[in-house]
Amino acid sequence: MKEVLAVVRMNKINETKKALSAAGIGSMNARECLGRGKGLVDFKMLAGAEKGYEEAIAQLGQSHRLVPKRMISIVMQDGLVDRAVEAIMQANRTGKAGDGKIFVLPVTEAYRVRTGEEGDSVLDVL
Amino acid sequence: MVMVRSIIRPEKVDAVLAALMDAGFPAVTKVTVVGRGKQRGIKIGEITYDEIPKEMLITVVPDRDKDLLVKTVMKVARTGEKGSFGDGKIFVSPVLEVYTVSSGVKETPETEAKAVAV
Numbered sequence: 001m002k003e004v005l006a007v008v009r010m011n012k013i014n015e016t017k018k019a020l021s022a023a024g025i026g027s028m029n030a031r032e033c034l035g036r037g038k039g040l041v042d043f044k045m046l047a048g049a050e051k052g053y054e055e056a057i058a059q060l061g062q063s064h065r066l067v068p069k070r071m072i073s074i075v076m077q078d079g080l081v082d083r084a085v086e087a088i089m090q091a092n093r094t095g096k097a098g099d100g101k102i103f104v105l106p107v108t109e110a111y112r113v114r115t116g117e118e119g120d121s122v123l124d125v126l
Numbered sequence: 127m128v129m130v131r132s133i134i135r136p137e138k139v140d141a142v143l144a145a146l147m148d149a150g151f152p153a154v155t156k157v158t159v160v161g162r163g164k165q166r167g168i169k170i171g172e173i174t175y176d177e178i179p180k181e182m183l184i185t186v187v188p189d190r191d192k193d194l195l196v197k198t199v200m201k202v203a204r205t206g207e208k209g210s211f212g213d214g215k216i217f218v219s220p221v222l223e224v225y226t227v228s229s230g231v232k233e234t235p236e237t238e239a240k241a242v243a244v
Contacts, residue, residue, distance in 0.1 A: 002222065008227065031157065033155050033156060033157045033184075034155070034156045034157075035153075035154060035156060036143075036152060036153060036154055037152065037153045038152050038153055066156060071155065081223075085225055088227070089227055089230055092227045093228060093230065099226070099228035100227040101186070101224065101227065102224070102225040104221065104224075105129065105219060105221055105222065106220060106222055
């Protein structure tokens with residue numbers, strides 16, 4: 001089994017949720033985080049974005065220009081990884097820097113706390 | 127590629143981020159966390175604080191850059207000459223695949239190196 005860890009834009013989280021459900025991946029875990037990328041974003045463009053763009057406002061007061069993002073973590077069976085990556089990419093791509101990154105990490109064991117069972121059966125069915 | 131998760135003191139975050147930028151690691155994700163360590167929290171009088179605020183910095187780098195990254199964080203996040211309890215931990219775990227959403231490309235250590243040079 002594998003963990004898909006995706007860092008995406010705050011305002012794309014609902015579309016991402018829908019896309020993942022449509023792809024047959026129901027379970028997910030999301031949280032807020034701050035981050036920066038390779039520095040390819042032109043922050044001067046955001047200086048004029050005080051007109052009400054939440055993302056821009058939030059980062060203006062930040063030292064080091066950390067941008068608010070959402071981090072999604074899903075543990076799934078190996079066979080679902082490609083489908084999940086594709087769904088997240090489709091939902092989040094605007095073509096501009098700052099769309100996010102997707103990391104695929106190995107997971108060796110998974111347990112369900114309620115029943116104590118172990119292995120692939122605790123994850124989404126393929 | 128490897129994922130380096132550094133759990134550090136909140137007051138050290140600015141210094142570590144600046145040091146990482148200088149060392150050529152601009153891309154970082156920061157998450158606020160609470161936790162306790164081997165010392166079982168901090169005991170002040172009768173009260174034990176076992177949910178100590180920390181910041182987790184998540185960085186994904188090519189394998190060959192791992193040592194430099196770990197060394198940079200280690201040097202800056204340490205308090206005092208020898209360091210002290212609560213300075214944090216650094217975890218390194220493997221990453222199988224990395225994708226950039228905006229371009230849709232699957233990153234390899236080579237493409238990552240090119241991007242940093244820009």
